Amino acid sequence: MTPPATGGGRRPWRAFARWRHRRPFAPGLLLLLGGVEILLTQRASVTVILTAGADSLAGYVLPVIMIVCGALIVLNPRQRLFYAIVGVLASLATWVTSNLGGFFIGMLLGLVGSSLAFGWLPDQPPRRRLRALRRERA
Known part of the structure; x- marks a missing residue:
């Protein structure tokens, strides 16, 4: 029998958590997921597709731009x-080119992710330290 691990498996997760908290992880992930969702709706069946622009090149390029910007x-x-800024412009442009922005879901994910990334401030101390x-002082 091997002895139980002493928390060695938790170190990679803690390192990832520290790395994640130092950068705008959630905004980038939302923008990336919005692009993936729009790409998936591009491949929907003909009866589901709402706009005529589904076969155009912009219908595939703009979600890829969203994915790249999110990463x-x-x-x-x-x-x-x-x-x-590029992510929000690409998200808004998918309204016309990609099935109403992936049936609103992908476009909204992209807009929220881009907005959060725009407002993220790296140089502010965590809220616990502020409190x-x-x-x-009081």
């Missing part, structure tokens, strides 16, 4: 403002 927001947070500082 780059997470991997390169210093350039998040540029990627957020502790306010308590010390």
Whole structure:
């Protein structure tokens, strides 16, 4: 019998959690998921497709741009403002080119993710530290 592990399996998860909290992970993930959802609705059957632009190149390029911007927001947070602006423009453009923006779901995911990425501030201390500082001052 081998002895039970002493928390060694938790270290990679903690390292990932620390990495994730230092960057706009949720906004990038929302933008990426919005692009994936729009790409999936592009492949829907003919009876489900609502717009005539489903076979156009823009119907496939814009969701790919959303996916790339979502990944780059997470991997390169210093350039998040540029990627957020490109992501919101691509999300809005899918309204016309990709089945009403993936039946509204993908477009809304992209808009919310881009907005959150635009508003993310890396240089602010966590809220727990702010509360502790306010308590010390009072």
